[in-house]
Structure formats: C-alpha cells, structure tokens
Amino acid sequence: MAHTVEWKVRLYLFEDEGTTKARAVLNTGTTELTGHGAAHRNPADRDVPEIGDELAAGRAMHDLGRQLVGVAQRDIEGMGAGATERWARPETGWPMPDRQQGR
Template structure:
C-alpha cells in the first residue's frame, strides 16, 4: 500500500536575558503536537545566540519526537490482536541509549 502525506512543522524561538525558548508545532492534518525546549547561557559565556537557538530547538524537537513515539506505541497497542501485548510484539524502534532514557 502506498502512502504519502505532508506534515507541516513550525519552529518558534524566543530569546531574552540569556535564555532561549523554543516551541515546535507539528500539524499532521488530523492532529497537532507541540514540543518545548530551552537553553540557558552561563553569564560568563560569550553571547552567541545561534548556540542557544540550536540547543533550544533541538530540545524542543526531542520533546516532540518523544510525544510521537508515545502516541505511536499507544496506537499499536490499540490495534494489537487480542491475546497479544507488549511482551509478545517486537520493539517499534531502536532502543534508546541509557543516557537518553527518562527517569
């Protein structure tokens, strides 16, 4: 089955007093997801706005990605055949390294 869609992504960056905040909004046409991220500049570091933008944007996209994986896993559970569960189906993605797993 062929399947082609276009998802729209908008990334907003806000910087004030050494703190950069990012908000990324994904519109799938049927759902909308929002990821958030922030970066804080050490007062002793040079003011290089691009670095704050990159960190905050990356963190917002990481948050968005986490949400998409969670939704996909719930959707998989919802369409699983009776009698199957998380222990009987294969992983849906590569496992995260230990340093990227949530607490």
C-alpha cells in the same frame, strides 16, 4: 501500497536575557503536538544567539519526537497488538548498554 503525506512542523524561538526557549508544533492534519525546549547561557559565556537557538530547537524537537513515539505506541496497543518495548530504539546506531549486558 504507496502512502505519501506531508506533515508540517513550525518552530518558534524566543530569546530573553540569556535564555532561549523553543516551541515546535507538529500538525499531521489530524493531530497537533507541541514540544518545548530551552537553553540557558552562562553569564560568563560569550553571547552567541545561534548556539542557544540550536540547543533550544533541538530539545523542543526531541520532546516532540518523544511524544510522537508515545502516540504511536498507544495506537499500536489500541489495535490489539502486544505492548511494544518501552525503550524501543531504531535498528541503526549504538545498542543500549543494558542490552549488551543482557539486562
């Protein structure tokens, strides 16, 4: 069964006196989620706005992703499926240290 959808994400960046704030808004057509992130420049550091943008945007998107996984977990549980592992991670990448040690 093929399934194709397009979700739109809008990313807003605001900078004021060494602080960059980001807001990422995901619209799935049925749900809207908003993630937030911020980056603070040390006054001793050189002013490079792109770095603040990257950090704040990355943090906002990370927040958005965390929320989206939470929505999916609640939906899974709402379908009568057992609770998923709270800290489930994708199959790719490094395993969590606790799993390596059998905790």
